[in-house]
Amino acid sequence: MAPGAAKAGSHPQPSGLSFAAASYKTLRGAETLTLALKATECLDGRGAFLHWWDPAARRLRMVAASGLAAESAETWADLSDEQDVAPVRAMRRGHYVWVAGDSLGMGAAGTAAVPLLGAAGPVGVLSVITAGPDEPEEAQRSFLRSVAGWATARLEDLPSTPPVRRSVAGSERTVRMGKLTSALAEAVTSREVVQAVAAHVLPPFGADGLIVWVFESGRQHVVDSAGYTQEFLSLLDGLAVTDYPVAADVFGTCAPRFIESAAEYCRRYPTLKPIPAASQKNAWAFLPMIASGNAIGMCLVSFTRQRSFTDEERTLLTALSGLVGQSLARARLYDVEHARAQELQRGLLPRTLPRLPAACAAARYLPAGRGEQVGGDWYDVIPLSADRVAMVIGDVMGHGTPEAATMGQLRTAVRTLADLDIPPAELLSRLNDLVSDLSEDSYATCLYAVFDPITRICSFSLAGHPPPVVVHPDGTVHRPDLTADPPLGAAEPPFETHQMLLPEESLLVLYTDGLVESATRFIDQGLARLQQVLAQHAVPTFTASDEDDDVRRLDDLCDTVVSALLPDHGRTNDDAALLIAHTRAIHAGDVASWILPEDPRAAKQAREHVRNQLAAWELDELAITTELLASELVGNVIRHAKGPIRLRLLRSRSLTCEVYDGSLSTPRIRHAAHTDEGGRGLQLVAALSKRWGARYHHDGKCIWTEQDIPHRTA
Template sequence: MSETERLPFGYLTATGEDARVDGAWDTETLTLLLRHATTCLGGLGALVHRHDRTAGRLRLVAASATIQADTGQWADLHDDQDATPALALRRDGLVCHAGDSLGIGAGATVAVPLPGSKGPVGVLSVLTPGPDEPDEAQRSLLRALTAWADARLDGGPARSSGPDSAAEDQRSVRMGELTAALAEAATTRDVVDAVAKFVMPPFGADGLVFQLLEGGRPRIVGAAGYTQEFLSLVDEIPPDTDAALEDMVRTRAPLFIGSKAELLGRYPTMLEVNEASPKQAWAFLPMMSSGHVIGLCVVSFSEPRPFTDDERALLTALSGLVGQSLERARLYDVEHARAQELQRGLLPRALPRLPAAGAAARYLPAGRGEEVGGDWYDLIPLSADRVAMVIGDVMGHGISEAATMGRLRTAVRTLADLEIPPDELFSRLNDLVSDLGEDFYATCLYAVFDPVARTCSYSLAGHPPLLVVHSDGTVDAPEVAPDPPLGAARPPFETRQLDLPDDCLLVLYTDGLVESAARDADQGLAQLRQVLSQAVVDTASFRTADEEDGIRRLEELCGRVVTALLPDHEQTTDDAALLIVRTRCTAARDVASFPLPDDPRAAGQAREYVREQLDAWGLDDLVPTTELLVSELVGNIVRHAKGPIRLRLLRSRSLTCEVYDGSLTTPRIRHASYTDEGGRGLQLVAALSRRWGARYLDDGKCIWTEQDLPPRAST
């Protein structure tokens, strides 16, 4: 709920795990107030009462979830009762009463009034585990919290009696704003930015350095108001000569230095740093977490200055608050780094460079929320220079979805190796997603580009369709209705086919690229088409004979698209993936096809065709091996399958031999014994070729082999 939304008095609503809130005050402010007051005193929970002056009563409006079941006896208090909140209201100051007032195992109750422009408007109470009163740093932070709450709940600053009081009140308000900002800070950078925004201005500071202890050595993790040269100098100080840091770790107490002379007098070993520093006064604040010093926060000033007692108290309170936030942020940073490493491990480390396709891709995790998601992409080489392209999106974000994405990507690669058509691949993939449970769904686009047929066959499962970008800048977006997402669909899936020009771009993307809170999917798609078209026009063409230059252009195009469609990526709530593939069709001179008779003469004719074609291509060195391969493949068909039989040779970075027949039987390598007269044909095929396999067609199958070209051969 935003800070401008209000609840009617007497209305009760749950606000997650933190608190329950009741009344006309801002829900977000009350929830943050409860959370940070509890943290400040290490309490069991907190309560907020609102003062009804007319009725002379204190009415409970908010309570931490940990204690709300036991707050009934304090739900409605008279002003003149002896309860701790009522005493704090009457005395208009902090009250600490030892004892378990609510019977929840507390050692004491600390209550402090919420100041208002015309007197206290309510009371904040914290139940603590021990009987001790809060120390001065805790009192300062409570004052800051209540002043901040007053500015948001009562609509104005707390009471002031002069310029100094007004300045103190303003600092307290900014400290309260800091607590709210730190509550939202996820990363170390967020914590540094929050302190720079809410602490430096009210204190007149112009320098800030955060150092964290890692393996006993300090490391700067954030700074403001310093040059990189000076920060590098500080980072190079040996730990055993950093006297200020040693004092902080030993005493756990803050240190306030009002001048360079004072700093040099206390720490003569820091002469070099002292002389290089552009600052004249410092507040060295140890940052604590779980009873240990985790680092040092240094707030600095360009002019010498004394520190008042109030400033010392507020800055001391700041160090504890920031220490807890920074420790949480550091853990988040570690988890974030692990999540990013997981994401990188699940996505392709590098896309293959294939004879018929060059590609570039981008993956952008959500800027806010979970740092890993279910978007993925891949480029998979198939036989005969064919290329499989896939992009998908597992619904949701988090480790579970990322793991599901990894399983799907592995499954797609396995199924793609079987060279089954897109609709059949989706049928099997749909079964896999369905077996994961009712809550798992995934959208996907799987396409196969055939450079010889110059076609792209693809299937859609709840996913945005691909775009075809022509060399003149025209962008085609096939208007097709996708099948339902994987996990929610019922096969069969539909396979669609596009005829492609000699050279074009295929653009695959997830909805996170085109859809956001600021625009719908249709608007995003229109913008994507415009960016792609303009990029091709600006560069005159994406064609280039140089492979490195071609990949560079695709990388630049990916960057241009992402910048245009996701200019403020840090604010996005969905991850996005983009895959751009430049297709290259096979030239007619590099393909030769020959029909063969369905009888024993077929093997001899196949050898003759091989000799003639390889001679024409200048591949005489491959003739003996290729003759033997086609003899075995064609002979197997004559003996075990049926026609029609056809031989096809393809020349690219390798030599591909394909033999087609009209049978759907699967070829398998046998383990022939020493006395067998046959059964070793496919063993020979496997030994003589770089790789071999079979793919199935509507009217039969194709068995293929690949051989490396001699180094001097060229297409």
């Protein structure tokens, strides 16, 4: 029994190829083997077969089969043009067809069939029994068409000779080429396409050099390479196609060029005589990459030693270059979309994080390794009054451009609401209303925290988000055990407010679930790993010599955490964000506070306290302005609000003057007329300060102003 057939009940052997005894024409053994097995490997098939059209009898005769049991091959050995099966449909329609279903009882998903198109119409059909659950992808279909075209040219020239029956075992080269088709189907980027070619084309042909160019605006650009130095590549990258004659030949004719020695190279292209010596190669296959009927680039396969190319090798390399061209065209579309997505993501996330007196921070955003490379994770660091710092991290559920757009809206909303200096719970309540208004199926998780460097209290609220992790200077890692409120869009306010008393220095670590949770790891395992990595690597951050060194160490720590928790990020299905902030308390000597009486004497006392304190801080040049600001703010409390009244000064990168009262009324700048005796106090405050504002507490409000501290040279 021929190897291409199988005993009843046994599994067919896809590596064997059998020729039917009643063949209409004889096929060339090695080439037909490549054809059948390539089609089978390309489409992850259970078997492949080739029919030849008998126009006199109007029947399709099977001339070769691979991987089919004898009874299965016999079922379709002789088909009339009236049968409704995949080969006959392809013959009638003259183009590729895919028919779902297990037509031959082999446990297959369907049959893909491509007609062999001769000069006068279809002359046969190449079919593959597919095993995958879905129809073959476009790259696989394109390759099948390429093989069918090659087979047509070979078969139409064959004489009508008596049929033979023989079988040939699959070669290592054939198997590798099948693996190439699978690798190209999985390749997403242009670089991955080139890497697949380097891994699966060079070894079976004994090649050791590869360059893939694309043609753009009359020039050739290197996509990637293997076996060449960067110095050599720079000689050919960006050249006009007309300045590289071999590329001009390939581009102009869409036909390959095979050069078997350096002497032949120099004879064909005398202007390129330095190239063989510079490349240290002695044989070349210049292959056009065709997509949609156009040459989009050129693939060079080269060899250190001179060699000849057999007809089979030339045919196979040419067919493979067509498959590579289709894959590269698809990958370049992805590259363009990927670049746009990354630009969109960069535009929506902060380009740099502010360096503040109370906190320096570093962050990482990693899009999902598979998919659109853009998602809804975001983070931000926002300076507030009195050196307080707001930190936020969130995750819009889903992936893609719509989610990124929603993320951009939420980040903008958070910054706007943060400027109102409202508490975390109230901010999330307003953000929840925004998410609910966007659409019924929009949801997002969020952590919003405010750190006060004077009290060292970090207040935060959670909307479906994991709580922060705190790292102490001795390496102790603390993760509060808290239950988060539901996500934004599904929550019913109010949100709960949590508070933590941080040490004088600490690391506050915020993250999204994509960092700690995956399809292969539960969130508890990821959190345990995060704490372990922080305990091992975070301590050096506390010994930074200056602000620049602090940021560098935070960046290094972010890289360490990401590498440890997402070692194979390219295969992840969720984006991830990480924000690490190094918080510092303000020295007690930089803060001064006084309780003032609730009568007109308060303004005078405020001026005296300001004058004395600024003298102690050696800021006498700010005394007159600050006295006037404090006097106006205290006077407003006496006239328009109520006590208790408290004055506080804060020395940092700027000088902050705060006046607290027991009223929740909102201060407003009035537009006083020329004859009005009052109403200009807040206009004066706004004119004298760099910025000013109000924030509210449960028992009153605080009006604050900021002034720049003059820079002193040493």
